[in-house]
Amino acid sequence: MDLSAAGKPTERQAHVGPRCHFGLSPAGQVTWAKTRSTALTQYLVECFVHRRYLHSLCQSVALSADRLSSMSTEVKPESVSLCPLGTAAAPEQELLCIFGTGDFGRSLGQRLLQSGYRLVYGSRRPHSCGPLPQGAQVMSHVAAAQSASVILLCIHREHYGFLDKLAPQLEGKVLVDVSNNLKMNLYPEANAEYLQRLIPGAHVVKAFNTLSAWALQNGPSDANRQVYLCGNSAEAKQAVTEMATKLGFSVLDRGSLSAARELEDFPLQLFPEWRLPLRLAVGFIVPLYLYLLIRDIVYSYVNQGKDISFRLMVSLPNTVFPIVSLIMLALCYLPGVIAAFFQLYRGTKYKRFPDWLDRWMLCRKQLGLLALGLASLHVLYSFIIPIRYYVRFRISKNTISQIKENRTSEFETTVAWWSDSFYAMGMLGYGLFVVLGITSLPSVSNALSWKEFSFIQSKLGYLTLFFCTFHTYLYGWNKFLRPDYYKWYTPPAYMLSLVVPSVVLVLKLLLLLPCVDRRLTRIHEVTAAAADADSMCRKSSRYTVDNKKTFSSLSLFSDLSGSMFTFPLQTNRAHVRLNTSRDDFGALTVCHRSFTDLKRDHILFSLAIPSNANGFLIFWDDTNKEMEIHIKEKKAEYYGLDYKPNMWHSVCTTWNSESGLVQLWFDGKPSIRKLVTVGSHISGRMIIMIGQEQDSHGGGFDIKQSFVGMMSDVHMWDYVLSPCEIQRYTDDINYTPGNVLNWRALEFQIFDNVVIEDKLMTCH
């Protein structure tokens, strides 16, 4: 795609002649059609040297063509002065176009100008539109569209209709759709998809819609720094990514234009994951507050004629907050316990939990953070107890009456023990609670291995729950059996708060009973057949199989989350067979992560069927520096990948027999789709392996094509994964595991020297 020339030349550009293509011709030379002067040729050599600026340079030349419309056959000296020789390091900046002079258009324009871009607005009323950022030009839509290759549409979707008349001017250009809707599902298709349908010749990119005009005006320090984008053209997305990066935003590519709907829904969602926990919190706080109001304040008024309504402000909230906090903390751990009992009952962990349990588990983090917030309020309220008028009055009254009556009170060691233990439990519980809260933040949890994370969230979590529950038991230690605490035959509120945590702790203790724990561990780690071998591998974190005969018949079944296969030696034997009972595929996605420093050809994934050794193959050709995807002897080659040694690379490959198209997602970046095998399925007995390339069904290994390094997270699906799913896989966040091969429930056989190790390789 030629972004700089922005598609077909306009009439004026065509007659002026020179057009610049940014990028190299196949021969590696800068392409320049009809170059007519030595000076301009030199200019382009400069362009080549400063490739970073090439785009903008080409733009400026394209523009200069406009300005120099009077020039016909000869290039006049002024054209060179736009980009004088030897000063290409400070080129004229790229020109961008914004349609719409409203709030968002003005704010975005301001930021673009501040970042050094030149800007032209396209408006319905170029002569009478409101004040615009200084330095920007304003023209009619047609003239503005002709002048730039990237056009940001800052107008509402409802007004897109007029764009179809501009289709010739927008052909081949990058159209950035920033629009949002007032409601979800207002239209059958996403705004960006609608735009693409209106102007099929343009490259539509959805971006910037999650920012607000206000955030743009306030600069990157105040703004939400994340820009999400999606689109079908990799080059167009690259152009928008560069622009957003220059504006100071970090960019997250969400895949193809089909993700636009998801991006458009973002700004309309109001804390979606917080909804249930917030409802729960309010659902507990309000009735409990009323309960306490009746039991304490109304009861005193009715029975004793005392007005203690002042307690509404501090005492009541300081009872309600810790109670709700404790219940919600317990509710974070209850689903885990219920899930364990489900697994015990079913004897496997590979069956789905009921939806309600899934949903409950998914909002545990928010539940926990709300609980932490309420516990923090309890801490704050408790701090002010000694300075409360009511408390100071009671203490001084008591002291004075002791003096008056000449009484002394004895020091009671039991009470001292009780009080210190009560506070100690509270402080320990709160301290650990804060640790749990901090480690649940993405920036912290990302720095932890899954074992560290699960240790903190599970073991320390239960300890926190224990301390907090014990703190509450100590609070009521001598009140449980005193009838005067059961006002109007109702139990004190703190007793209510103990029900859920006590149930959770008792159930957890049951799960820790050795016989139950053993059964649960077995369910978690292995199927019965491979129990011994696998527990060996998990305990030592290192499992080497040297003798093919010993283990070739033993199929292991294990959750390899957090683990990797290490292929430590160059051999023509070491490999891992990945087993599936499936024997027919009309579509496929294979994702894996690999780490190597090989400087030769090597195999990444090999699937053979009886009729075809290269049923589905992912292979690195080092001579041509290309990734090859073979599907039944046909192949697609992908160049220009940043396949660096000594780092993890995520590779996802999709193929669909209906269209015959294959696509490679390298480190989350999509390739173009290439045609390989149409209409025919991959079928027959599958032999899938990593580590060796099969030249025959299950054999024919070549040491020079073997893999040496590490391999992890191998998943395979029998359908084409959506760009969003691939993005989630790349980010390793909450993706759907493979339904053919699942790294978290992998059935495999190890041959020769392959080691299973912990994937963590850096120290945090």
Ligand SMILES: NC(=O)C1=CN([C@@H]2O[C@H](COP(=O)(O)OP(=O)(O)OC[C@H]3O[C@@H](n4cnc5c(N)ncnc54)[C@H](OP(=O)(O)O)[C@@H]3O)[C@@H](O)[C@H]2O)C=CC1
């Ligand atoms: N405001 C914000 O914070 C955000 C806005 N957005 C999106 O940005 C886009 C623009 O929003 P915003 O700037 O707030 O809206 P405004 O209403 O302030 O501006 C919209 C602009 O669109 C142009 N326009 C209006 N009617 C027509 C028409 N019939 N045909 C052609 N052009 C027309 C006008 O520009 P002119 O008169 O120059 O032609 C007008 O200034 C929307 O799609 C919105 O969803 C996205 C994120 C945040």
Ligand SMILES: [Fe+3]
């Ligand atoms: Fe307390």
